[in-house]
Amino acid sequence: MSTFYSIVDLLKNTPLIATVLSFLVAQTIKVIFSKSFSMFKKYGGMPSGHAAAMSGLAFSLARCTGYDSPATAVATALLMVVVADAVNLRPYVREDLGHTWLQAFAGIGVGFTVAHLLPAKIPLW
Template identity: 35%
Template sequence: MQNYIYLITPFIAWLICGLTKFAINCLKERRLAFDLIGYGGMPSNHSAIVSSMASLIAFKEGINSPAFGVALTLAFIVMLDANSLRKQIGEHAVAINQLDNYQTINLRERIGHTKLEICMGVLLGTCIGYTLGSA
C-alpha cells in the first residue's frame, strides 16, 4: 500500500467525506437525500481531498519539501474558491430561480461552502492524511 499511498489518499478522502456528507444530509432531512449529492454541504469534499494530500506530504516528507508548498498552495486556492466564487454562484442561482417562474429546470443553489464546512473538510482530510501517512 505504501507504493500507492499518494495515489489512493485523495480517493479515500473523497469517499469518506462523501459518505459523511450523505449521512449528515440524511439525518438533517430525515430521509435518503440522494438529491443532495453534489456540491455544497457539510463537510467540504474539495477541502478534504486537497487537505488529505497536503497533510500526507507534510507527515511523510516534511513541511520544508517543495511538494508540500505546492500542495498547500493548491489547497488554499481550492478553499478560497469554495468560499467565495462558488458561494456567490449559488447566491446568483437563488436569485435567478426566483426571477424565472417559467423555467422548467431550476439552477442548483447549493454550490459553495461556509467557512465551517471548509474547516470540517480540512479537519477530516488532515486526519485521513495523518492516518494513511503513519500506517
C-alpha cells in the same frame, strides 16, 4: 514493466490514496447527515469534499516528503486556492454551490484525519 505492476505501484502511493479516501469519507459524511444519497454528488454541504481531498493530499505529502518539501508547498497552495474558491467565489455563481467557512474547515479536518491514519513512509517513486 507490465500494466499490473504499474497499478500495484499506484495503489502504494499514499498521497493519492489519502486524496481519494478523504474525498470519499467527506461525501459519505454528507450522505449520513442529510439522509439522502443524492448528496454524494453535490458540491455544497457539510463537510467540503474538495477541501477534504486537498488537505488529505497536502498533509499526506507533508508526512511522506517532509513539511519543508516543495511538493508540500505546492499542495498547500492548491489547498488554499480550493478553499478560497469554495467559500468566496462559488456562492456568487450559484447559492447551493458554495461552502461556509465551517464546512470548509470541517473538510480540512477530514483530510487531516485520513492523512494521519494512513502510513506515512511509502515510497512515491
